[in-house]
Amino acid sequence: MIALGVDTSGRTLSVAVARGGQLLGEYSLALGYRHSVTFQPAVDELLGRCDLTARDVGLFAVAAGPGSFTGIRIGLAAVQAMAYAAGAQAVGVSSLRALARSSGAGKGLTAPLLDARGGRVFSTLYRGSRQLIEESPRKIDDLLMEIAAVAGQNEKILVTGDGIAVWEEALARDPGRTGRLPFETVYASLPFCYIRASAVIELALEDLAGGVAVTDPFRLEARYGIASSAERVQGQQGSGENEVEGT
Structure with missing residues (x-):
């Protein structure tokens, strides 16, 4: 099975491709929070170098947070769309767990x-x-x-x-x-201080083998860890609070 792993939850974008658990290629780009621009070209280039397309992928694995709210959303939305189009499985893993594995x-x-x-x-x-x-x-x-x-x-x-x-x-x-x-x-x-997409693939495969993975693309859930700034503002307005804590 071909697996594509992605991480957009932090400043570094990482994408990886594996076949049968063996890594075929991996890109990590430390370009800051520019994932909306850099994500799809990086995925397309890596798949192309492996003579593959997104429709060849049977498993999409994504770091689901915690981390950057916008980055997490970009990764999850992209994986959901690609997995749905390919009729493939999609598995989210903890970004902290992936970071520990990457170390x-x-x-x-x-x-x-x-x-x-x-x-x-x-x-x-x-x-x-x-x-x-x-x-x-x-x-x-x-x-x-x-x-x-x-x-x-x-x-x-x-x-x-x-x-x-x-x-x-x-x-x-x-x-x-x-x-x-x-x-x-x-x-x-x-x-070793950044999440590697190859570690995301490893963890997703382990969860699949252990029978604990949710594989429906549209059941992927972000693990924000805390409310976003907008969500906190809404909650504070409802409770009469004025101070907003930044994240």
Whole structure:
């Protein structure tokens, strides 16, 4: 089966094609939030280099969030349309889970972080493929406490994603905190701080094999994690609140 994986949930666009689980090709473009312009040409070019078209694809896999609201919508809408046209399956996976897989962390602790602004991060924690804390937007100080409660003494934790800067700032504000935390922080290098579409394919195939994947293109759901700015404004107006928190 031909699988096409895509990620538009962050600043980097990534697309990949695999056959029978074997990677045929992958593009990652760090051009910022220009996915509405760059997505379709990248997909068409990669498929063309693999002598394929979208109608040859049997599985479309997409990083469904959390992340950029607009980026998530672009990816989901495109996958829904392509999967429907091809009569193919479509599977959404967590962007945090895909980020952790993209980091190449192996069996150790991995904290994938996506900057949610305001000192918050979309976050979770994995030991290998096992999730230890739930996905949620958190204040970075709360996340550090949650991780400290489950990490082993002097255990190394790989931190990855664009939320690294938020983590670093939290430690810099309190230089003594590093010594009080039971774990040791290791930062992923830049190439491993972005979601790879090949990891999205891997996870979708694992979910299919495990019987936990939803494959109907029109049942794909975005995992925004928090309400969008427009949704928060609407809710605050209804409750009489005037202050709007940015994301």
